[in-house]
Amino acid sequence: MIRSRTSRLAAAALSRRQWTCPACLSKRQYSKQPEKREPPDHRKLGNQQELFMTSVYSPGSPIFLPNGARIFNRLVDFLRKQYVRYGFQEVITPTIYKKSLWAKSGHLENYAEDMYSVTGNKRASDLEGSAGCCGTDHAKDEAVVEEDDDYGLKPMNCPGHCLIFASKLHSYRDLPVRYADFSPLHRNEISGALSGLTRVRRFHQDDGHIFCRPSQVEGEIKKTLDFVKTVYSVLRLGVSYRLALSTRPKDHYIGTEEEWARAEDSLKRALDASGMEWTMNEGDGAFYGPKIDIVLKDSEGKEHQTATIQLDFQLPKRFELEYQAPAPEYEARGETTNDPELLANYGPVRPVMIHRAVLGSVERLLALLIENYDGKWPFWLNPRQAIILTVNTSDPVVEWADEVRNILLGNKKLQDDGLPSLESLSGQTGLAVDMDTTARPLGTKIREAHASGYGLVLVVGEQDAKNSQVSLGKERLSPLETRDRMLRMVDTFE
Ligand SMILES: [Zn+2]
Numbered sequence: 181m182i183r184s185r186t187s188r189l190a191a192a193a194l195s196r197r198q199w200t201c202p203a204c205l206s207k208r209q210y211s212k213q214p215e216k217r218e219p220p221d222h223r224k225l226g227n228q229q230e231l232f233m234t235s236v237y238s239p240g241s242p243i244f245l246p247n248g249a250r251i252f253n254r255l256v257d258f259l260r261k262q263y264v265r266y267g268f269q270e271v272i273t274p275t276i277y278k279k280s281l282w283a284k285s286g287h288l289e290n291y292a293e294d295m296y297s298v299t300g301n302k303r304a305s306d307l308e309g310s311a312g313c314c315g316t317d318h319a320k321d322e323a324v325v326e327e328d329d330d331y332g333l334k335p336m337n338c339p340g341h342c343l344i345f346a347s348k349l350h351s352y353r354d355l356p357v358r359y360a361d362f363s364p365l366h367r368n369e370i371s372g373a374l375s376g377l378t379r380v381r382r383f384h385q386d387d388g389h390i391f392c393r394p395s396q397v398e399g400e401i402k403k404t405l406d407f408v409k410t411v412y413s414v415l416r417l418g419v420s421y422r423l424a425l426s427t428r429p430k431d432h433y434i435g436t437e438e439e440w441a442r443a444e445d446s447l448k449r450a451l452d453a454s455g456m457e458w459t460m461n462e463g464d465g466a467f468y469g470p471k472i473d474i475v476l477k478d479s480e481g482k483e484h485q486t487a488t489i490q491l492d493f494q495l496p497k498r499f500e501l502e503y504q505a506p507a508p509e510y511e512a513r514g515e516t517t518n519d520p521e522l523l524a525n526y527g528p529v530r531p532v533m534i535h536r537a538v539l540g541s542v543e544r545l546l547a548l549l550i551e552n553y554d555g556k557w558p559f560w561l562n563p564r565q566a567i568i569l570t571v572n573t574s575d576p577v578v579e580w581a582d583e584v585r586n587i588l589l590g591n592k593k594l595q596d597d598g599l600p601s602l603e604s605l606s607g608q609t610g611l612a613v614d615m616d617t618t619a620r621p622l623g624t625k626i627r628e629a630h631a632s633g634y635g636l637v638l639v640v641g642e643q644d645a646k647n648s649q650v651s652l653g654k655e656r657l658s659p660l661e662t663r664d665r666m667l668r669m670v671d672t673f674e
Contacts, residue, residue: 219480222550223376229555229633231546231563232377240374240381242543247563250612251549254561255542256362258414259386262538266407268360268388273340275364276331284498285339287332294367298331333366338492338535341389342499345531352505355531356392356400362542363387377547384542390534391501394514397443397532401450401472401489404536408474408487409456411538414673417552421476421486422457426464433467435493442514443491443532444470468494476548484548490535502528559635559669565612566666567634568650569625571641578617580645584638587659588613588666611666635669638662 226232231248234241244252263270276298282288287295334340341359350357366382373379390400405423412421425447428440447470451458458472465471474487495501505511507519508527517523539545549561559565566588568581590609591600600608614634616625622639629637639651649656657665668674 220551220554222378222547225550225555226376229563231550238382239371240369240379242377242380242382248546250563251546251557251561252542255539255546256386259360259411259539262407262410263360266358266403267356268358270360270362271341271344273337273344273361273363274334275366276333277339278325278328279330279332280325280328281339281343282332285342285495286498287335287339291335292332294369295335296333296366296368298333300329300331334363335365335367337361337363337365337385337387338389338495338533339499342495342501342533345391345501346499350391350503350531352393352503352511352529355503356390356396358388358390360386360388377543377550380541380543383544385537386539386542388536388538390536391496391531392534393503393505393529394442394512394532395516397491397514397534398446398450400534401447402453404489404534404538405450405454405456405472408538409454412474412476415549416558417476417548421474422459423451423454424459424461424473424475425451426461426466426471426473428465428470429463429467433465434497435469439493440470443493446514447472447491466490468492478548478552484544486540486545486548487538488536488540492533492535496530496533501531501533503531505529555633557633557635559666559674560672562633562635563612564614564632564634566636566638566662567614567616567629567632568638568640569622569629570615570617571622571639573617573619574642576645577640577642580648581615581617581640584640584650584659584662585613585615588663590663609663609667611663611670636662636666 226248229247230245231251232242232244235243260270279288279297282292282295341361344359345357362384364382364384365387369379369381374381390404392400425444427444428437433440451472469491471488471490473485474489476484476486478484504526506524506526507517507522508525508529510517510522511529557563568585570577570581586594588609588611589600590607590611592607593601593603595601616629618625626637626639636652641651644650644656647656649658650662651657652662
């Protein structure tokens with residue numbers, strides 16, 4: 181386990197760079213003058229904690245630094261685990277689509293101003309004799325689409341997921357089909373409105389679309405509300421949250437009144453069953469369907485709309501989505517029949533599409549988390565989970581500190597070049613552990629580590645090296661006990 185001195189020194193230099201906190205943080209912490217406390221600002225904290233930055237070369241597109249990327253990925257991993265529980269399948273879809281797709285989805289008509297255009301470089305000669313992919317009937321349609329050389333950066337994933345659903349035949353037995361997607365999205369916000377992680381041009385959503393039978397809507401909404409409850413209780417976010425149901429607009433809407441009434445009733449039943457507080461925004465639904473917004477109240481009393489659950493009657497029509505079911509007329513109304521004659525008759529039925537996002541924009545949610553935690557991250561999300569401080573720079577102490585770090589990281593075996601061997605990768609813990617082996621007074625190192633926001637500050641001295649242990653405050657632990665404790669804290673979202 182012992183590394184060569186060169187690789188050890190290189191690692192020590194690297195970890196020093198990582199943990200060194202900006203001078204302003206230490207000053208602020210120990211300033212004798214009590215400062216007037218301003219409400220936490222995610223832009224300031226993001227800068228202090230080196231979470232993200234912005235660049236004039238891409239306004240409105242946050243650049244996540246290693247610490248910010250750690251938090252971002254932990255949130256996404258957490259969601260991925262929930263996807264297994266709630267039956268979502270993750271897909272990976274394009275960032276740009278031809279304008280003909282945006283015409284089909286209705287975005288070109290209703291959303292063009294908020295979209296970025298991209299122009300291809302196809303020459304007219306390339307189009308001659310172009311045929312479809314397999315020379316079948318749809319070759320002609322595809323040639324028309326092929327000639328379209330204007331693209332749009334996607335502001336939403338919905339049309340892409342409709343393409344996937346439409347790509348194969350579905351039976352009523354296959355439904356619900358649930359797709360999830362973390363693709364980056366682009367929306368052309370005006371430059372004056374851009375701010376930190378809250379008003380951006382490029383962002384990610386924990387986006388998901390459910391294609392289900394009309395009779396499954398209520399059950400799917402219930403599950404989604406349960407999903408929301410799970411995520412928000414783990415994140416300990418906000419003082420409280422409420423649900424708001426937006427119903428059919430008075431004039432401009434598609435679908436029949438009967439369809440709307442049925443959909444709204446199933447949403448109301450699901451809301452009642454959730455046991456959560458909910459209110460009604462009469463007439464505030466989108467023209468294509470009713471929706472439930474999740475409105476979060478922060479410690480300052482400010483409200484933030486985060487998660488959303490939206491029923492959509494329009495896109496399944498535009499993309500001619502269908503599935504095969506017995507007694508299709510009953511099926512379309514969400515009803516069942518026992519009549520064998522009717523059941524013998526199979527036919528196409530339009531699925532209901534539910535758009536849902538639990539975190540909403542991951543960037544905006546991160547801004548809320550930064551401000552809500554005031555920069556003090558819970559252990560499982562903390563990009564600085566632990567730091568090992570050496571009491572001095574003697575070889576046994578520094579070597580033991582290095583070994584402790586490897587045990588905490590799960591680097592079982594190191595190669596000659598100091599990198600973990602390929603077979604040891606399976607045991608890696610994913611914990612974030614830094615090291616400070618500088619020749620400075622321990623007190624200074626401890627103060628700095630606390631000011632930088634480390635979750636655990638571990639100390640290693642001569643005695644610890646001899647006894648193969650680490651000091652955590654007054655406790656003396658073996659590295660394995662420390663690692664188990666840290667992993668338990670991650671597992672229980674401490
Ligand atoms: Zn959608």
